[in-house]
Amino acid sequence: MCCSIRGIRISRRVSAVLAITAPIVLAFVVYPYWEGARSVRLVSVEKNLFMPKTMTHYRSVAIHSEHELQKLIQNVKDGMRTSFDDTGAKGGWLDFWCRDFETGVKAAGLDFTKESLILIPHTEGSGSIDVGLSWPWLRAKTLVCRIWRRVPSARTADMTYHCFALIVPNDKVAHVAVWVRGQHKETLSIEVKKAE
Numbered sequence: 001m002c003c004s005i006r007g008i009r010i011s012r013r014v015s016a017v018l019a020i021t022a023p024i025v026l027a028f029v030v031y032p033y034w035e036g037a038r039s040v041r042l043v044s045v046e047k048n049l050f051m052p053k054t055m056t057h058y059r060s061v062a063i064h065s066e067h068e069l070q071k072l073i074q075n076v077k078d079g080m081r082t083s084f085d086d087t088g089a090k091g092g093w094l095d096f097w098c099r100d101f102e103t104g105v106k107a108a109g110l111d112f113t114k115e116s117l118i119l120i121p122h123t124e125g126s127g128s129i130d131v132g133l134s135w136p137w138l139r140a141k142t143l144v145c146r147i148w149r150r151v152p153s154a155r156t157a158d159m160t161y162h163c164f165a166l167i168v169p170n171d172k173v174a175h176v177a178v179w180v181r182g183q184h185k186e187t188l189s190i191e192v193k194k195a196e
Helices: 012-037 066-081 093-107
Strands: 002-005 008-011 041-043 061-063 115-124 130-133 137-139 142-150 160-169 175-180 183-189
Touching (some): 061 066, 061 183, 066 093, 093 160, 115 130, 115 142, 115 175, 142 160
Parallel strands (some): 142 175
Antiparallel strands (some): 002 008, 041 160, 061 115, 130 142, 137 142, 175 183
């Protein structure tokens, strides 16, 4: 007896063997990519917190120390406060968003002696475009991150700045490759510079 898979005729015996072995082979092939990436943790970031006026360089960045993290947060506050008066900014939503981000990083258990914090900013021309980050996978010490988009038929005309924050292990990840719309956007080196 034979059966057909997409026009290819195979015997029932062969199809039974494939049904048993295919998941094992697939697991063997996929395991290295999953094993390295499973120690990656995501941190929630509020929209429009990281944007060109709040980041020194508006591109993916690796944070290696508590000092660098505090400097980044201070840049966000300074950049935002130029757009608002002191009364509206102090103790308001800006401080809350920054505090919320810091709390999320601490809750994720970031250890700068072994890990780095990666920020991946992404801009959309409309706030109605749904954006997310597919679960990253590891390929030869390069963490591949794919940003997905869902574009509705009707869109609002407001610029939106997204940012994805990941905690990665320094011993397993050397580079982070960012892909958007099926195209490679950038590759970030997360090598920690040793003090001389």
